[in-house]
Amino acid sequence: MRDERITKFPFGGDYNPEQWDPETWPEDMKLLREAGVDTVTINVFSWALIQKDDDVYDFSILDSIVRTVTDAGMNICMATATAAVPAWMSRKHPDIRRVEWNGMRHTFGGRENACPNSPTMRKYSPLMARKLAERYASLPNIIAWHVSNEYSGRCYCENCTKAFREWLRDKYGTIEKLNHEWNANFWGHTFYDWDDIVAPNILSEEFGDYWNARTCFQGISLDYARFQSDSLLRNYRDEYDEIKKVIPDALVTTNLMGAYKEINYQKWAPYLDIAAHDNYPWDGESESSVGFTLDLIRGLKGGRSWWLMEQTPSVSNWFVNCSVKRPGVMRLLSYQAVAHGADSVMFFQMKRSVGACEKYHGAVIDHVGHGETRVYREVQTVGKELERLGDQLMETVTPAKYAILFDWDNWWAVEYSAGPSAYLKYADEVKKYYEAMHRLHISVDIISYDSDISGYDTVFAPLMYMIKPGMADKLEKYVQNGGHFVTTAFSGYVNENDRVTVGGYPGELKKLMGIWVEEIDALPQDKENHFRLFDKDYPARIVCDVIHTQGAVALADYKEDFYAGSPVITCNSFGRGRAYYIGTSSSIEFYMDLMLKELGMEGIEFAESGTVPCAYRQDYDSVKYVESTVRENDSARFFFYLNHSEEVKRVIAPSKGIDILTDREYSGGDEIELAGYGVVILRTSKA
Numbered sequence: 001m002r003d004e005r006i007t008k009f010p011f012g013g014d015y016n017p018e019q020w021d022p023e024t025w026p027e028d029m030k031l032l033r034e035a036g037v038d039t040v041t042i043n044v045f046s047w048a049l050i051q052k053d054d055d056v057y058d059f060s061i062l063d064s065i066v067r068t069v070t071d072a073g074m075n076i077c078m079a080t081a082t083a084a085v086p087a088w089m090s091r092k093h094p095d096i097r098r099v100e101w102n103g104m105r106h107t108f109g110g111r112e113n114a115c116p117n118s119p120t121m122r123k124y125s126p127l128m129a130r131k132l133a134e135r136y137a138s139l140p141n142i143i144a145w146h147v148s149n150e151y152s153g154r155c156y157c158e159n160c161t162k163a164f165r166e167w168l169r170d171k172y173g174t175i176e177k178l179n180h181e182w183n184a185n186f187w188g189h190t191f192y193d194w195d196d197i198v199a200p201n202i203l204s205e206e207f208g209d210y211w212n213a214r215t216c217f218q219g220i221s222l223d224y225a226r227f228q229s230d231s232l233l234r235n236y237r238d239e240y241d242e243i244k245k246v247i248p249d250a251l252v253t254t255n256l257m258g259a260y261k262e263i264n265y266q267k268w269a270p271y272l273d274i275a276a277h278d279n280y281p282w283d284g285e286s287e288s289s290v291g292f293t294l295d296l297i298r299g300l301k302g303g304r305s306w307w308l309m310e311q312t313p314s315v316s317n318w319f320v321n322c323s324v325k326r327p328g329v330m331r332l333l334s335y336q337a338v339a340h341g342a343d344s345v346m347f348f349q350m351k352r353s354v355g356a357c358e359k360y361h362g363a364v365i366d367h368v369g370h371g372e373t374r375v376y377r378e379v380q381t382v383g384k385e386l387e388r389l390g391d392q393l394m395e396t397v398t399p400a401k402y403a404i405l406f407d408w409d410n411w412w413a414v415e416y417s418a419g420p421s422a423y424l425k426y427a428d429e430v431k432k433y434y435e436a437m438h439r440l441h442i443s444v445d446i447i448s449y450d451s452d453i454s455g456y457d458t459v460f461a462p463l464m465y466m467i468k469p470g471m472a473d474k475l476e477k478y479v480q481n482g483g484h485f486v487t488t489a490f491s492g493y494v495n496e497n498d499r500v501t502v503g504g505y506p507g508e509l510k511k512l513m514g515i516w517v518e519e520i521d522a523l524p525q526d527k528e529n530h531f532r533l534f535d536k537d538y539p540a541r542i543v544c545d546v547i548h549t550q551g552a553v554a555l556a557d558y559k560e561d562f563y564a565g566s567p568v569i570t571c572n573s574f575g576r577g578r579a580y581y582i583g584t585s586s587s588i589e590f591y592m593d594l595m596l597k598e599l600g601m602e603g604i605e606f607a608e609s610g611t612v613p614c615a616y617r618q619d620y621d622s623v624k625y626v627e628s629t630v631r632e633n634d635s636a637r638f639f640f641y642l643n644h645s646e647e648v649k650r651v652i653a654p655s656k657g658i659d660i661l662t663d664r665e666y667s668g669g670d671e672i673e674l675a676g677y678g679v680v681i682l683r684t685s686k687a
């Protein structure tokens with residue numbers, strides 16, 4: 001149900017006026033209003049200002065902030081303040097401080113720093129949410145609730161260890177079952193008591209560095225990753241539930257971070273009333289990598305539109321080299337988010353801090369304090385445009401005939417795996433397939449392993465290493481009924497607990513794929529094998545599965561090494577559909593050719609003026625190109641054309657339409673000129 005207070009895309013973002021003298025607030029309001037800001041996110045880090053001791057609460061500063069922004073006519077995205085633990089609480093209740101991967105307990109500092117299983121956190125964070133909801137329930141301009149902030153990280157403390165044992169007991173029931181699933185007799189790890197189990201950090205099973213941790217026991221590390229993601233989810237739900245008890249129809253969410261490995265957002269999604277995402281591409285990140293993240297977020301709630309909760313107006317402060325967004329790039333990235341389903345454009349931050357680590361992070365109001373800056377003017381331009389767009393794009397959806405399956409458990413399992421190659425990165429492999437579709441202007445849904453796939457023409461599951469219960473059956477039915485399924489090397493190996501399915505790889509997928517993978521070879525980064533298909537040679541990289549067909553046909557064979565002549569790409573006709581096995585990692589060019597020439601996939605009707613239709617372009621290596629997506633509702637279809645290059649590009653209007661950013665009309669076949677970093681949103685009638 002559409003909230004009738006939201007009549008256009010919310011535009012604004014994080015505003016932290018508690019950092020300044022209240023006398024400056026009216027001037028902030030004036031500047032923000034003039035920039036078109038209508039929504040501010042407040043109270044993100046104010047726990048310490050509100051709760052001063054166990055039973056001492058003081059809402060006076062927040063009350064005056066609320067009054068100021070309300071009087072200025074702004075909507076509020078109300079954060080619950082619990083993203084950073086107050087110093088007194090940290091001192092008085094040390095259980096709230098996290099213990100690191102190396103076993104060290106934190107002292108006070110940082111943020112997103114509470115142990116998720118701390119009794120203090122579980123008592124005080126929901127209480128804060130409740131008090132806020134009760135206090136501001138009747139305020140008409142709170143359009144969303146923002147629980148905590150960018151949940152992240154893990155804890156390895158005693159309380160987490162105890163809660164982990166309970167979590168395992170719920171999951172496995174008996175210690176014998178756990179021993180079996182973890183294959184605990186390996187290295188004499190047999191557990192006799194739940195209390196034998198400890199958190200698998202560097203003092204226990206894991207080694208390497210935290211962000212690329214290796215493990216001696218995949219079973220326990222995998223379960224700990226799940227458990228910590230669940231623990232943070234429980235923190236989120238603690239607060240969510242309290243808000244809902246007071247305001248049942250509140251729109252409650254938290255800001256996610258795209259393809260953030262540590263938290264299984266798909267498991268969180270049912271508890272987000274709307275998905276919300278913070279978009280911070282790194283300098284030089286490709287448009288398809290960003291697009292992947294945005295579509296991942298779009299997929300969380302079944303393709304429903306989502307909120308762009310944060311992006312920087314210009315610079316992000318945490319990189320080694322913090323370049324500013326070039327003129328036009330903030331606008332381009334704003335519309336890229338919209339092109340992938342965002343129904344808001346919000347920033348971090350409204351005003352630049354004067355101290356601490358974000359004082360050089362981009363802001364709408366810079367230290368100079370007035371609106372005569374490039375960044376302010378660019379924000380203002382987008383603000384004006386969004387006002388003109390009104391609600392016409394809101395809740396429009398992206399129709400997709402193709403899907404990529406993406407799964408966090410699988411991600412953890414692939415990358416905890418010792419072998420075949422530490423260079424085999426799950427998200428990277430998935431993004432290669434995504435990039436091919438992106439360049440072909442093919443809309444794709446990125447969905448979880450649990451999603452219904454029956455409506456898709458083709459489903460890709462790169463690196464489907466883990467086969468969860470029921471998955472093989474589901475895929476067989478899907479292909480039997482005419483679907484096309486594509487999977488890759490290192491797929492079908494293990495069950496949901498990382499226990500190998502014996503009887504030959506790809507395990508439970510053997511029947512569907514009609515192959516047996518006898519060996520998997522890993523190539524050093526500077527080495528390639530090759531194969532020939534579609535009259536071209538393509539590289540085989542990172543891993544090479546040595547395949548025997550058992551019903552499938554080989555479409556291409558390896559050209560080199562002792563397995564030269566054995567299949568690398570296979571196709572199995574199964575029922576009315578086909579199952580493809582891509583036994584290696586190849587180039588974007590190969591994936592594009594596979595999609596066009598073998599799978600017959602179709603993209604958005606799209607052509608660049610004076611060139612061949614974009615889908616057939618051969619310049620596979622040029623990174624910056626015109627991106628195109630579609631959103632639609634019952635009556636209109638909106639074509640987004642986003643020029644990621646500095647040069648002028650020209651595209652051809654597919655049919656009669658109007659650019660809703662300029663009101664300029666085009667007939668079908670007309671040339672549309674896109675300035676460097678330019679955007680056109682062509683509305684066409686669906687009738």
Ligand code: GLA
Binds near residue numbers: 150278316358
């Ligand atoms: C994150 C946080 C914000 C802020 C920005 C800075 O997204 O949510 O509080 O720190 O980063 O880029």
Ligand code: ZN
Binds near residue numbers: 116
């Ligand atoms: Zn803990």
